[in-house]
Amino acid sequence: MIEKNNLKDEELMILVKEHDDREAFEIILNRYKKKILNFIFRIIHNFHVAEELSQDVFVSIYLKRKSYTNSGKFSSFVFKIATNKTFNYLKKGKELFLEEKETNFEIEKENQDPLLKAISDERKMIFENKLMELSPVERTALILYIKEEKSYQEISEMMNCSLQSVKNYIHRGKAKLIRLIDESSKKSTGDIKNV
Amino acid sequence: MCEKFEEEILLNKKGRKLNEEVAEHISMCPTCRVLFEKNKEINSLIEEDEFLEVPENFNKNVFDKIEKLEGEKFEIERKKINLRLIQTIAASIIFIVSIFLTGMDLNKTKKEIPYSISDLKQEKLLDEMENISQNNEVNILSTYDKWNINN
Ligand SMILES: [Zn+2]
Numbered sequence: 606m607i608e609k610n611n612l613k614d615e616e617l618m619i620l621v622k623e624h625d626d627r628e629a630f631e632i633i634l635n636r637y638k639k640k641i642l643n644f645i646f647r648i649i650h651n652f653h654v655a656e657e658l659s660q661d662v663f664v665s666i667y668l669k670r671k672s673y674t675n676s677g678k679f680s681s682f683v684f685k686i687a688t689n690k691t692f693n694y695l696k697k698g699k700e701l702f703l704e705e706k707e708t709n710f711e712i713e714k715e716n717q718d719p720l721l722k723a724i725s726d727e728r729k730m731i732f733e734n735k736l737m738e739l740s741p742v743e744r745t746a747l748i749l750y751i752k753e754e755k756s757y758q759e760i761s762e763m764m765n766c767s768l769q770s771v772k773n774y775i776h777r778g779k780a781k782l783i784r785l786i787d788e789s790s791k792k793s794t795g796d797i798k799n800v
Numbered sequence: 801m802c803e804k805f806e807e808e809i810l811l812n813k814k815g816r817k818l819n820e821e822v823a824e825h826i827s828m829c830p831t832c833r834v835l836f837e838k839n840k841e842i843n844s845l846i847e848e849d850e851f852l853e854v855p856e857n858f859n860k861n862v863f864d865k866i867e868k869l870e871g872e873k874f875e876i877e878r879k880k881i882n883l884r885l886i887q888t889i890a891a892s893i894i895f896i897v898s899i900f901l902t903g904m905d906l907n908k909t910k911k912e913i914p915y916s917i918s919d920l921k922q923e924k925l926l927d928e929m930e931n932i933s934q935n936n937e938v939n940i941l942s943t944y945d946k947w948n949i950n951n
Contacts, residue, residue: 631859638858643850656855664865668873732845751813751846772811779810783838 614679685763743778
């Protein structure tokens with residue numbers, strides 16, 4: 606009897622593909638669900654939709670198991686599906702290239718999602734709100750590049766765009782974030798001075 | 801002059817080495833050094849651990865969805881197979897019935913017409929020969945008539 610918990614993602618996925626192995630699938634699910642839920646949530650900022658979409662990511666992985674090919678990193682395979690699902694959702698609302706006008710992370714936190722209260726760190730919350738002022742493609746590219754440590758090549762495949770676009774999204778996103786943070790820190794020092 | 805270094809600085813992340821020219825510039829230029837530090841700070845905020853916990857029923861929901869969709873897939877497959885079976889049975893019935901009906905028709909024809917196809921052919925041939933000979937007679941007559949008239 607093999608100890609499945611010690612197997613690599615790719616090896617588990619082969620078991621899922623060839624033997625419809627539910628146990629192997631659940632190990633994959635447990636390894637990735639938190640990452641995927643948080644990844645999608647950081648792009649769309651709606652907990653319930655993020656939960657639905659991240660469940661659908663794993664449903665897709667299982668239903669399409671027979672066509673899985675062991676090429677490239679498994680995590681890239683999972684994030685590609687997650688990116689697709691998220692972009693498809695945003696495309697329906699034509700939000701993909703739009704920047705968010707107002708951020709209401711705090712309101713949402715209090716109103717509907719007890720889980721969001723987990724974000725107790727004020728600084729982090731402010732930052733997440735700033736992140737929401739970028740367009741979804743910029744946010745996605747930044748998170749994949751920095752948090753998930755993906756290469757330009759991998760991101761371009763996940764996001765279905767050119768390498769140059771990936772670099773532009775990251776560069777532009779960063780420049781915007783720096784400007785937004787500078788503005789808000791100037792504003793808060795101004796407030797302090799005014800008091 | 802600093803502009804050409806901006807992209808390289810903003811694309812920098814943990815584990816990625818700055819190229820020598822940029823590194824040297826940063827060591828001399830306070831503006832770019834500040835940008836470099838801000839970039840590092842932003843990276844660390846993006847890198848931070850996942851803050852949302854996964855709801856308890858997450859796995860169950862995934863398995864329920866799979867079951868439902870696989871069930872639907874199975875149902876569609878089953879319907880397809882059933883439809884194919886029905887089509888095959890229907891085609892067989894039509895085939896058998898048509899063979900049966902054709903067989904009855906043939907028997908009937910055989911009874912009504914007492915001779916074979918070759919008989920038919922022979923009869924037709926005789927008819928034709930008769931026709932030709934009659935026509936010839938007419939022709940001969942007319943030629944004779946013409947000859948008479950002309951003379
Ligand atoms: Zn400089």
